[in-house]
Amino acid sequence: MTMVRFSKKIEYALGTLQFLGMNPNEFYSARELSEILNIPYEFLSKTLAKLAKSKILNSNFGTKGGYQLSVNPKELKFSQILSALDEPINVVECVYGDEDICERSSICMIKTPMFQLQSKINELISSTTLEDLLNFADKSTIQNSEQKVKQVLG
Amino acid sequence: MTMVRFSKKIEYALGTLQFLGMNPNEFYSARELSEILNIPYEFLSKTLAKLAKSKILNSNFGTKGGYQLSVNPKELKFSQILSALDEPINVVECVYGDEDICERSSICMIKTPMFQLQSKINELISSTTLEDLLNFADKSTIQNSEQKVKQVLG
DNA sequence: TGAAATTCCGATTATTTTAATCGGATTTTA
DNA sequence: TAAAATCCGATTAAAATAATCGGAATTTCA
Structure with missing residues (x-):
């Protein structure tokens, strides 16, 4: 972001x-x-x-x-749309990814909490569908x- | 994003x-x-x-x-941290903002649904605090x- | 059968945003 | 008064996003 x-x-x-x-x-x-x-x-x-x-x-x-x-719009989740257009991207680089990618990894204490936040975001974009987009237009x-x-x- | x-x-x-x-x-x-x-x-x-x-x-x-x-870490919301560092930024430019900023405005049907999504995101970053970051380290x-x-x- | 309209594909360029750096002014400590 | 710090504005470097270009493959239809 x-x-x-x-x-x-x-x-x-x-x-x-x-x-x-x-x-x-x-x-x-x-x-x-x-x-x-x-x-x-x-x-x-x-x-x-x-x-x-x-x-x-x-x-x-x-x-x-x-x-x-x-x-069916009801079946099309935002998460599917997002993955169709981009590689999966998370709140921080190391979530789900290779930890070696960041040299701060060994002392970085935000990884686990960021993982939690990521789950909530994933939940949000999975529970929103194209139908929502149609309903609220x-x-x-x-x-x-x-x-x-x-x-x-x- | x-x-x-x-x-x-x-x-x-x-x-x-x-x-x-x-x-x-x-x-x-x-x-x-x-x-x-x-x-x-x-x-x-x-x-x-x-x-x-x-x-x-x-x-x-x-x-x-x-x-x-x-x-107090319990009182410090993510949303406060984010606003301290950046101008408020939303899922799309026109949410909360001047509609004239986008030339597609008059025919753009995603504004209202995006507003709904924005609310959920705001709720998420307001309900997450520094304490969460500390607890899950x-x-x-x-x-x-x-x-x-x-x-x-x- | 061939011209037009289309999806499809890769590469390049332009623009914007993000990240990092530089130079220096102000404040406090000892 | 020198050192170590916050503070402030400007500049540069790097990366990501947005837009464009050139052309190949496919289908329609006159």
Whole structure:
């Protein structure tokens, strides 16, 4: 962290998954999604590819291709989304990792307590699902978004 | 985030506060702490100054000066430590912040759900205290640390 | 069958953030 | 008054994040 801030990559992924969750059974291309959601195309397309590789999205090649949510929003945990996009990262480097990685290891007394905190964070991101993202979406913003879809798709 | 990782600044601060919590009623200079805890002096001294400014540490000038924990570990929340070291930072830029900061604001549907997640994170870092850090410290590492203290202070 | 639209893949560049360092002023002790 | 310390601002170095570039493979459809 600095404190706790999602990277743009994650923020974009969450927004996209939310959109796809609200519009299931339909394929959207990276280009369309980038225009609808106002996200840089080159960047978003890499994120989409990763989500597809992790089977969170279905993807199709070709002119009619694109992406589609492949899982039930209720079953898609934040922790899965995060692991699809990044190597697992913990509050401190040595949690779950090689202790030799830090030269302070032998005298560092925060490892075990940090392990405890990490568990709580893991619990939090495992108990939050895409469904939560869908349920709490703000209504007026949903309307704005739907208008943008019409504008982009014509 | 990338995912959730404390900055070195925070990691150093936690380790230092833990050490000072285990050795109350005594002043340690930035130089001593940097040697005992194996943390770059220049960097640590800035961190200590911030903690002192936030009244988490007592500080004294001069040759016999140094730092000392000024609060009860049970009363010192992680959230206080984090705010002492950084501007408040949230899971996404717009939470609690100016919406105009993000050009996607009008169509971004994750704001409200992110607000919910932020609350849970805030709750977590408010319910974790320095005492937790002290309680869960690993015993064998404490011994290593105590040896290091003798080695440094003679 | 071939042009267009797409996903996919690797590499590079630019930007921002984090980490570390430098120089020096102020305060206290002895 | 010299030494040891906190304090303060600025700069530099390193690392991580964000964005871009170039092109290969796949599918659609005229």
